[in-house]
Amino acid sequence: MTLNTSRRGFLKGAAAATAVLLVGTRPDGAIAAANAENTALNPFVKINADGRVTAIIKHFEKGQGPATGLSTLIAEELGLSMDQIDYEFAPSNPQVYNNLLFGPFQGTGGSTAMANSFVQYRNAGAAAREMLIQAAAQEWGVASTDLSIENGVIQGAGKSASLGDFVAAAAQIEAPAEPRLKDPSEFRLIGNPDVRRLDSEIKGNGKAIYAMDLHLPNQMIAMIARSPQKGGTVTGFDDTGSKDVKGFIRAATLPTGAGVVVYAENTWAAMQARDALDVSWDLSAAETRSSDEIRDEILAALEAEPEYNVTKADQAATLSAIDDAATVVERTFYFPLLAHAPMEPLNCTIEATADGGIVLHDGSQMPTGPHMALAQIFQLPMEKIQINTLLAGGSFGRRATPDADYQVEAALAFALTDRSRPVKLVWSREDDLRSGYYRPAFGHKVRVGLDSDGHILGWDHRIAGQSIMKGTAFEAMMVHDGVDHSSVEGVSDTPYQIPGMFVGLTDTKKATSTLWWRSVGHTHTAYAMEVMMDLAAEAAGVDPVEYRLRHLTGGKDQERLAGVLKLAAEKASWGAAPDGRTQGIAVHKSFGSYAAEVVEISGNAEDGVKIEKVTCAVDCGLAVNPDVVKAQMEGGIGYGIGHVMRDQITLTGGEVDQYNFPDYEPLRIGDIGAIDVHVVPSAEAPTGVGEPGTPPSAPALANAVARASTDLILSDLPMTESNVSFV
Amino acid sequence: MTITLKLNGKTHDVEAEPGTPLLWVIRDELKLTGTKFGCGVASCGACTVHLNGEPVRSCQTYVEDVEDAEITTIEGIDNPIAKAVQQAWMELDVVQCGYCQSGQVMSAVGLLSENPKPSAEEIDEYMYGNACRCATYQRIRAGIQRASEIMEA
Numbered sequence: 001m002t003l004n005t006s007r008r009g010f011l012k013g014a015a016a017a018t019a020v021l022l023v024g025t026r027p028d029g030a031i032a033a034a035n036a037e038n039t040a041l042n043p044f045v046k047i048n049a050d051g052r053v054t055a056i057i058k059h060f061e062k063g064q065g066p067a068t069g070l071s072t073l074i075a076e077e078l079g080l081s082m083d084q085i086d087y088e089f090a091p092s093n094p095q096v097y098n099n100l101l102f103g104p105f106q107g108t109g110g111s112t113a114m115a116n117s118f119v120q121y122r123n124a125g126a127a128a129r130e131m132l133i134q135a136a137a138q139e140w141g142v143a144s145t146d147l148s149i150e151n152g153v154i155q156g157a158g159k160s161a162s163l164g165d166f167v168a169a170a171a172q173i174e175a176p177a178e179p180r181l182k183d184p185s186e187f188r189l190i191g192n193p194d195v196r197r198l199d200s201e202i203k204g205n206g207k208a209i210y211a212m213d214l215h216l217p218n219q220m221i222a223m224i225a226r227s228p229q230k231g232g233t234v235t236g237f238d239d240t241g242s243k244d245v246k247g248f249i250r251a252a253t254l255p256t257g258a259g260v261v262v263y264a265e266n267t268w269a270a271m272q273a274r275d276a277l278d279v280s281w282d283l284s285a286a287e288t289r290s291s292d293e294i295r296d297e298i299l300a301a302l303e304a305e306p307e308y309n310v311t312k313a314d315q316a317a318t319l320s321a322i323d324d325a326a327t328v329v330e331r332t333f334y335f336p337l338l339a340h341a342p343m344e345p346l347n348c349t350i351e352a353t354a355d356g357g358i359v360l361h362d363g364s365q366m367p368t369g370p371h372m373a374l375a376q377i378f379q380l381p382m383e384k385i386q387i388n389t390l391l392a393g394g395s396f397g398r399r400a401t402p403d404a405d406y407q408v409e410a411a412l413a414f415a416l417t418d419r420s421r422p423v424k425l426v427w428s429r430e431d432d433l434r435s436g437y438y439r440p441a442f443g444h445k446v447r448v449g450l451d452s453d454g455h456i457l458g459w460d461h462r463i464a465g466q467s468i469m470k471g472t473a474f475e476a477m478m479v480h481d482g483v484d485h486s487s488v489e490g491v492s493d494t495p496y497q498i499p500g501m502f503v504g505l506t507d508t509k510k511a512t513s514t515l516w517w518r519s520v521g522h523t524h525t526a527y528a529m530e531v532m533m534d535l536a537a538e539a540a541g542v543d544p545v546e547y548r549l550r551h552l553t554g555g556k557d558q559e560r561l562a563g564v565l566k567l568a569a570e571k572a573s574w575g576a577a578p579d580g581r582t583q584g585i586a587v588h589k590s591f592g593s594y595a596a597e598v599v600e601i602s603g604n605a606e607d608g609v610k611i612e613k614v615t616c617a618v619d620c621g622l623a624v625n626p627d628v629v630k631a632q633m634e635g636g637i638g639y640g641i642g643h644v645m646r647d648q649i650t651l652t653g654g655e656v657d658q659y660n661f662p663d664y665e666p667l668r669i670g671d672i673g674a675i676d677v678h679v680v681p682s683a684e685a686p687t688g689v690g691e692p693g694t695p696p697s698a699p700a701l702a703n704a705v706a707r708a709s710t711d712l713i714l715s716d717l718p719m720t721e722s723n724v725s726f727v
Numbered sequence: 728m729t730i731t732l733k734l735n736g737k738t739h740d741v742e743a744e745p746g747t748p749l750l751w752v753i754r755d756e757l758k759l760t761g762t763k764f765g766c767g768v769a770s771c772g773a774c775t776v777h778l779n780g781e782p783v784r785s786c787q788t789y790v791e792d793v794e795d796a797e798i799t800t801i802e803g804i805d806n807p808i809a810k811a812v813q814q815a816w817m818e819l820d821v822v823q824c825g826y827c828q829s830g831q832v833m834s835a836v837g838l839l840s841e842n843p844k845p846s847a848e849e850i851d852e853y854m855y856g857n858a859c860r861c862a863t864y865q866r867i868r869a870g871i872q873r874a875s876e877i878m879e880a
Contacts, residue, residue, distance in 0.1 A: 063824030063861050196820055203825025204816040204832055206761020206801030213760035246744055267764070268751035343765055343773060343826040343860045393763070393826025394860050429766040627820060631866070635823055638862020661770035666858040670851035675865050 044124035045074055046088075047132075051152060051164030053080055055121075058090040058097035058106065059113040060365055061199065062342070062392040062399070063635075064690040065628040066113040068198045070121050072624060076189040077125030077182060079149030087198060092367035092387035107366035109400055109516070111591035111688020114624055118686050119181075126179035128170075135169035136161060184622070184683060193626040199391070211363040211390040212347050216422040219349065220249060221270040222413045223426055224259040225279050226435045229286035229654035230512055233257035234279060241276030248273040252416045254409070261413045267426055287511050287654035291441070294511050294651070295334055298443040301464035302332060306504025308483045310492045318502035321458030325449025329535045333446075334716045335465075335524040336648035338439035339664060340517055344393020345432050346406045350374075350414040351422035357384040358414075360407060363392025365400035369473075370407035377411045396639065397516040401437055402472035405513075433664055434656040438649055439517035440466035440510070442487070444528035449500075454540020456551075458500035461491055461528070466510045468520070486516065490525030490695065495557040495589055496533070496548075511651060518639055519691040522590040526695030527644075527702065530586035531714065534703045544585055544703070545569045557594075561587055563680060564596040564617040571678050572598035572615035581612060584704025586696035592687030593620040594680075597637060599700040605709035605719075608727035611641065611701065614675045616693065621684035629689045630677040636693025637675055642667025644698035646720045671726070730790050735759075735803025743790045750774045750785040753800060761801035761829045765858070772857030775830035775837075776800050782837035784856075801829040808878060809836045815873035823861035831857050835871050844875050 046054040055074045059066040067087045075085045090097040090106075097106045100116040129149050136154045137144040147156035154161050189195055202208040227233065237260045239251040247269025251262050260279050264270035309315060322328055348362035348370075358378050364370060367387045374385045392399055410425035417423060427435075442465030449458040468486050469478040478485050483505055485492075492503045517523055537547035548565055552558040565587045568574075577583045580602050587596035600613040616633045623629045647664055650657045658664045702714050705724055714722045732739045734757065741756045753762050753776070762785055765773030769784035776785045777799040812835045815821075822828045831854070838845055838853040845853065850871050859867065 063822070065823075196817065197822065199825065200817045200820050200822055201813075203822040203828050204813045206759075206829045208825055209760065210763075210826060212764065213754075215755075215758055215760070266751065266755040268747055268755065271767075341860060343763075343771070343824060343858070345764065392824065394824040396860070429768075429771075631820065631823060631863070634865055635861045635863065638864065639860070642862065660768050661766045661858065662768065666771070666860060667862055667864075668858065669854045669864040669867060672862075672864060 044121055045078070045128045047128065047163055047167050049164050049167050051162040051167070053078065053085045053152075053163070055085055055087045056090045057087050058099075059108040059117070060089065060363060060389055060392055062363070062365070062395040064113070064632060065197065065625060066108070066117075068195070068628060069114050069624050070117050071198055072189050072195060073118065073121035074125035076187060077122045078129045079152070081151050082189065082195055082198070084152040089389035092364075092371045092385075092389070094368040094371070105366070106368045107400065109365060109397070111593070111690040111692065113690075114686045115592065115688060118624070122181050123179060126181050127175045130176045130179045131170040131173045132163055132166050134173050135166040139166070139169065190624050191622065191626065195625055195627070197628065208391055210344050210393050211349070211361060212344050212393065212426070214349050214361050214390065214424065216349060216351055216424070219422040219424050220263045220265065220417070221267050221426055222410070222423050223262050223270040223274045223428070224254070224409055224413070224431075225262065225274050225277050226259040226431070227281050227283070227286060229283055229288065232281040232283045232286040234260055235282045236280050238278040241278065242273035245269055245273040245276060251277060254412050256412065259409075261416065263417070263423070270426065271428065287651070289511050289654055290652050291336065291650040294441055294508075297508050298441060298464045299332065299334065301506040301508055302443050302445040302462045304506065306462055307506040308481070308504065310483050310488050310503040310505050311501070313502045315502045315504070318458040318460050318500045321500040322447055322449035322460055325457050326452040327450045327539045328447055329450070329532070329539050330447045331445075331532060331535065331713070332715055333444045333524070333528050333531070335442045335527070336650070336717060337441050337512060338517055338643055338647060339433050339436050339649050339658075340396040340398035340515075341432060341664060341666070342392070342394030342396055342398055345429055346398070346427040347425055348407055348410050349422055349424040350410050352419045356380075357386065359386045359388060360410075361388045361390060362407060363390050363395070363399060364407070365392070365395050369400070369402065370404040373404040373408050374411050377408065377415060396518040397520075398437065401513075401515060402474055405437065429660045433649070433658045433660065437513040437515035439523055440468060440514035442466070442524045444524065446528055446532045448532055448536050450536060450539055454542055456498055456500070456536065458502075459498045460502050462504045462506075463488055463491065464506040464508055466514045467507050468514045468516055470507065486521040488525065489521040490588065490590065491529060494529060495555070495561055496529070496551040497554055497558070498551060511654070518636065519590055519694040522588065522691070522695040526586065526588040526590070527699045530588065530696065530699030531702050534584070534706070543575065545574055548587060557589060560594045560619050561589055561596075564594045564619050567617035567678055567680060568596035568598050568615055571617065571676065572600065574598060582704050582708035584700045584702065584707060586700040586703060588692075588695040590688070590692045590695050593618060593689060593692040595633070595692045595696050597696040597700040599641075599697070599704045601701070601704045601708060603708065603727060605705055605712045605724040608725045609705055609708070610727050611671065612673045614672070614697070614700075616675065616677045617680060618677065618689070618692065619680035619682055620689050620692065621682050621686045623679050623682070624686055626679050629679050632689040633677045633693035634675045636691060637697040638667050638672060640694040640697030641672060641701055644701060644718055645671070645726055646718045648718050648721070730794055732790070732793065732798060733796065734798040735800060741790070745789070745791045747790045748786050749776070749788040749790050749793055749798070752790050753785060759800050759802050763826055763829055765827065770858070771827065772830040772834060773827045775833040775857065777804065777833060777837065780840060782834050801833060804833065804836060806836075808839045808874070811874040811877040812836055812839065812870065814877055815870045819866050819870050819873060821863055821866040821870045823863055827857065827859045831859065831867055835867070835874065838871065839874060839878065843878055845871065
């Protein structure tokens with residue numbers, strides 16, 4: 001280590017040996033640096049004395065790539081190769097590690113991880129670079145401008161040294177307020193398609209640790225017997241049968257009455273003891289409706305006057321224009337409840353610390369939610385609650401509930417113990433499908449009036465369904481004038497230039513807990529819009545791509561949508577499908593990104609559809625990691641198509657009918673052919689990729705199936721409900 | 728009861744009741760967590776291990792039935808086929824959330840062990856039982872084909 005005497009005097013013994021440079025922005029936005037002991041900072045970059053750099057990742061990793069992406073931003077600005085950077089997940093701290101688009105709230109969602117971190121993480125890397133260079137310049141007596149960092153080596157003026165040699169010195173330097181960020185022409189890692197994921201190796205060799213894999217010494221496993229119908233409460237239980245299970249510890253009713261907790265020494269014992277438990281329920285206030293009744297209610301609401309005029313449009317003018325139209329195309333769509341079913345069933349572990357605090361170990365999508373909930377449950381200040389974020393085996397929105405559902409269950413289960421043993425709450429797949437939170441059921445009724453030349457005169461779009469945001473902490477932010485924006489996004493703000501458009505919304509009663517599901521409102525709005533665009537094009541006698549392009553003029557949104565539409569069409573050889581193949585197309589903007597997809601099928605509804613190929617074009621601004629962008633599109637397409645083919649959650653007498661994967665069949669490898677993704681080169685700021693691949697996939701498939709089949713009306717989803725078979 | 732298992736080349740005496748799925752012995756008793764719990768009904772493949780070299784679903788394999796078998800988990804698989812698969816998985820960045828991937832790798836090794844050059848259709852057929860909610864299927868298909876090339880080289 002090369003330190004001058006005065007600094008050597010300042011750093012003492014072990015502190016110097018383990019010197020760590022932490023760089024980040026203060027809560028007020030000012031860049032700051034200090035050694036590891038200073039916990040008032042907001043660190044994104046940690047550099048150990050041995051020169052090893054660790055990126056502190058404020059977003060959780062459910063496969064969508066922020067661990068790699070945010071590390072790349074720091075490595076780029078700091079002058080590292082990707083094998084010189086490690087990552088770790090940030091602790092829960094809503095002031096320091098907040099999502100800049102969410103306010104003082106730490107969380108991952110809305111496909112915002114890269115969008116809100118792009119400048120923040122580059123600044124942190126760039127500030128670290130400048131401080132290390134300044135420290136070296138002082139030591140060597142040369143100008144900072146003569147030095148650079150390449151591949152983790154500080155070099156220039158005939159000298160070179162490891163970053164570790166200057167960590168301690170750099171920690172004494174005031175961080176630059178506005179470090180110079182690289183010009184995009186200087187990027188070596190950002191935008192480089194050869195940058196690989198940092199988590200590939202551990203996920204391919206079984207070493208990756210998910211929350212489910214945590215084994216704390218002396219831990220108990222907790223599983224919960226929940227009401228078979230939502231809203232039921234426990235009146236009593238008999239655990240005689242459970243007592244015969246070796247490893248069963250005890251059972252206790254949750255203070256909310258929502259279930260009975262079974263504690264056991266291991267997971268298998270917990271499962272068996274729960275099966276053997278006999279619980280009696282008060283179901284007088286529980287949900288009793290079937291999904292057919294829910295569907296009837298939604299379809300009836302579509303026929304009545306809408307509760308809200310979403311865009312304050314002139315409804316009478318729209319109706320009158322449609323009355324005068326030469327042709328009217330009309331469809332009613334029903335979208336069922338859907339489960340998220342992430343591969344790793346929900347779970348988390350809670351333990352007490354020696355100083356009276358609580359630690360939650362969780363693959364947490366929105367740490368601030370459970371953080372606040374646990375502070376309330378345990379009556380502790382926020383700083384006495386820590387959250388250890390672990391890898392998550394998927395989420396698709398499920399690990400982020402406004403009421404922190406499973407973390408609260410775990411906290412209540414832990415609070416019922418003497419707190420001497422950690423409690424790990426485990427959900428089974430059956431719990432996940434039956435006791436879960438669902439993409440709400442929605443209906444759309446759309447009437448489009450065309451003149452004799454195929455021009456749109458009026459578009460009457462009615463939406464009815466179960467609000468996600470109402471009744472939650474997000475209501476104030478997401479509901480305006482009674483309208484839950486997540487119920488209408490993708491329709492009310494469509495970039496299509498549609499004359500005479502009216503959008504009406506009616507809220508219907510929730511039968512289950514509703515929750516955002518990969519791409520939120522766009523899961524149904526893109527389908528309704530894009531199927532109607534195809535029907536309007538058909539009625540107008542115009543090619544579906546050409547017809548869409550006619551309505552995509554006049555602005556940047558329209559230009560970028562038209563760009564991906566044309567690119568996808570070109571790459572898919574639109575209009576020139578091989579014999580026996582049929583194509584369908586859809587395009588949609590969501591989460592700031594633009595995606596167009598062409599689905600190519602063989603067969604038809606009656607004989608069986610095979611999904612041969614999907615071609616996708618995406619414009620997500622600057623693609624920090626183009627291969628991760630492609631992977632997210634591939635996954636988003638698979639997620640959308642898998643569900644629209646055959647999945648739904650149904651209720652009978654208030655009880656969920658599906659039990660496990662055999663009743664909620666995941667997309668399988670043979671269900672879908674090649675997916676060919678093209679990323680539009682762009683210098684615009686990065687936008688979302690986790691969700692935008694999903695919305696166009698289902699309508700592109702529907703449009704292909706409708707074209708291949710005779711007299712097929714795809715009104716009810718999944719498609720198997722509208723007499724489509726798949727081979 | 729005490730059951731003796733031969734797992735990853737070592738002998739382990741474990742305490743388990745008859746009827747206990749091998750999955751939970753591997754995860755909770757032996758603390759080998761690369762083998763995952765996804766469904767418990769042999770419907771997702773996340774718990775795939777090898778029994779005498781053949782992929783099986785450990786959530787529906789009972790501990791008392793495997794005392795004489797050689798059990799291999801993702802932590803213990805290190806033959807040239809496994810190395811080829813894991814190298815291909817990294818080259819192509821097959822994984823997303825990764826939770827199913829131990830099972831995918833174990834099944835892929837099983838496939839390539841009996842069919843070193845599978846066609847896309849043969850891959851689809853063999854891998855059907857391994858679900859991936861992130862839908863990494865196209866890369867799994869490509870990963871198996873790439874592993875096949877690595878094995879040939």
